[in-house]
Amino acid sequence: MTGKQPRYVLGSLLVGALVLGACGSDDDAGDAATEATSTPSDAAGASSTPDDAGTITVYTGRHYGIEPVFDQFTTDTGIEVRFTTGNDPELRERLIAEGANTPADVVMTADAANIALSAEAGILASVDSDVLTETIPEELRSENNDWFSLSQRARVIIASTERVENPPTTYAGVGDPEWRGTLCLRPSTHPYTQSLVASLIIAEGEERATEIVQSWVDNDPLYINSDTDIYKAVADGECDIAIANTYYLGRLLTEDPAFPVEIVWPEQDGRGAHVNVSTAAVTANAPNPAGALALIEWLATDGQQQFADANFEYPADPDVEPNEIIAGFGDFIADLPAVRLLGANQPAAVEVLSATGYE
């Protein structure tokens, strides 16, 4: 009698799974997905391009807090957005592989180098938009207008307010032996580190950049693969100084206004603090290029404040005020001319990081 039971279980497993699989072709997946951004998809079969030509399809590597922004766009314009999130380089591979068949109208990245590499791969469309050329400063879009920055993040020096009196004011200063054993950095696997080093190469040349990175490495830094944890490590006394993005402090300050870490704007006597950008572009094979442009224009104008604020970033449009928390960090000079060149210098940056033994 008992010998039959395994097969009974197998049977019910099969039936159960089939029922689940069958449910997938119903609409329940679609409407639970996103309310405003309905996601029509034939779950059980091959995907097809959306029937409604008005829908805009987005591949986005910038995923944190993106959904409410798209919802607002739909509310404002009545145009539906469906999107998929992922890592910037993987989404680029997907666009390249899909070629003319891509369903994506818009690609968004969290990093300048990645969008520049996409442009180089020929998967972005150059667009002619007065709205965008007027709103987005020249340095924050590509030369032939095939991608546009929507917001900026500054990567700055941070220091403990309790233990540090004279923090370094240049990236090179972080390599001063004074900070040996008290420095926190993000590992070289992260694009933020790579683009920071790319900016050093652009400003100071590869040789000098190598020296600077070497001096950081010689300070025996503690590598932490999370900016939030880097801030916490400085607050907890694990490190005295570090390099991190400002917007994480924005988040931490909303939780604890007395958070004992301060921002030091680097390179203010020279080129300015390294900034990276969140970007958007119309894809070369967009099924709905008009919709794509409409979305990007909206993100640069009506949606600009919400897009930047969602992540405590600085708006790309200089006329839009930053969120009050990050506005409190003060005005600063940003190294804007480097933004366009970050992509071309990223491979060299990766080499410098490897050669110096940066973890």
Place this chain on the structure above:
Amino acid sequence: MSNTLTDAIDVARDDSSSADAAGGNSAPSMTSAVAQRARSWTSTAMISAVAIAVSIPVLVIVWSIVQPSTEVWEELWATRLPGMIRDTATLLVTVVFGTLVLGTSLAWLVTAYQFPGRRLLGWLLVTPLAIPGYVLGFVWLDTLQEPLGARAVRSIWLCALVLTITLYPYVYLFARAAFREQSQRAIDVARSLGCSRSQAFWRVVLPMARPSLAGGAALVGMEVLTDVGTVRLFNVSTIADGVLRVWFGTGNRNAAAELAVLLIGIAIVLIAMERLARGRARFTQSGSRAGLHVERLHGARAAGASTIGWAMFTFAVALPVSRLITWALEARRTDQTATVAGDLGFHLMSSLRVAAVATLTCLALGLLLVAGLNRRRAGGSLLARLATLGYTVPGPVVAIGVLVTLAALDRTGWLPDGWLLVGSFVGLIYALVVRFLAVAYQGIESSVGKVSPSVVASARTLGAGRVRVATRIELPLAGAGIIAASVLVAIDTLKELPITLLLRPFGTETLPIWVWQATSESLWVQAAVPSLAIVAVGMLLVAALLWTLEHGAETVS
């Protein structure tokens, strides 16, 4: 990796089930030789088609070594590669050794001794299987950061520890079943020859369990080699991590692919070592299953045994889960859940749908492969190797291989207008099958392999064809092993992230993707709810697995 999963799963293949299987089958009808040959040819063609279809995405990657990126390699050799090899080797040796020790000793404890809570612990000690390594990683990282300090916590040894407590259940399952299968007689003989109980363990029990332990260890080794989620949390720079580092950092997909081929090479060496460790040992069903004599522990020793078991469970499951619950409550209190599209139910349904369909597909194809390949020589083992290649490379590499393959198909225009495989549900399932077919295949193959050759030979003598033998005798006899294999595939797909991330269709957002959305921004608190959901579903699946196992034991005793 060719292992004996059902060495681990003490299968209920007692007389009643075989009698039942035979009873459902009237006397074998005479099949004409021609029809039989035609059927055999068809099955060979089908099997070859399956094996080739699931290996293409990996072969696409392997193909890249035809044009080696010499420059990148020279730079890698001069800089990071030696460190990557060292870290990979350290991790591999430590975790395989750690899981062997932990898994075997815990299995021995709950098999050979009677103590309070033994039965419950026997179950609970498998449950770490339900917790993804990347979840356990960030929970421990954050938990230990304060007492140990941010610097000390990021170490290869802690990474090895986390991987060991995530992966030991593989060895535990295998070892436990192997111990259960053993006959007390062998031990009695050893004892009568003057061995103490512990000597008998080292000289008789352990050597007899060796093939199973090697099978479990090989699975663990494969998981360690291809892990890309846990290692990065601890700043450990393995070869698998290097694949992503090169590919994402320099955009040089070729060089990344070549590193992936290095991984495949190591995996092949691992498999060879497993074969070696197994030796020629081959277990088939023996008639009598007296089982080991269970020693009842008393007093301090009983308390000690309980303590060890409960401590292990607390460390591996209870503490991390309670931490996740704390975070989930914090997320609720501070209303920090609104960063993803869709709610818990939606993500859960997506996950279940993907896992169920992928598991069933793996199961069906695994059965087909086993039915057709069993008992076949050189050609068959090559096909089997091909079909299971996807398990030897990291998920992101499989994802890219599948992406390139499917995109090429989409460009041919063979599909109806407007239909695309990239980003379709079918495409996602295909990719998951490429990655996890090996788990299903090996599980089924090993349980079928335990059916005694004499039974098969008898059936063949009576005129039954190979397919008939497979469907009428071997598969019914291996039922529980097949369920166990399915459950393992289901747990693997439930936890899967990189493939789903790149290839999921619109409207399919699984639980691990939610975890990724939050953890890639270090928002651990927001990752708690989906993590708990993965663990909960995983636990249910583990319970199913164990029910099968327990059931097998009951029919024996």
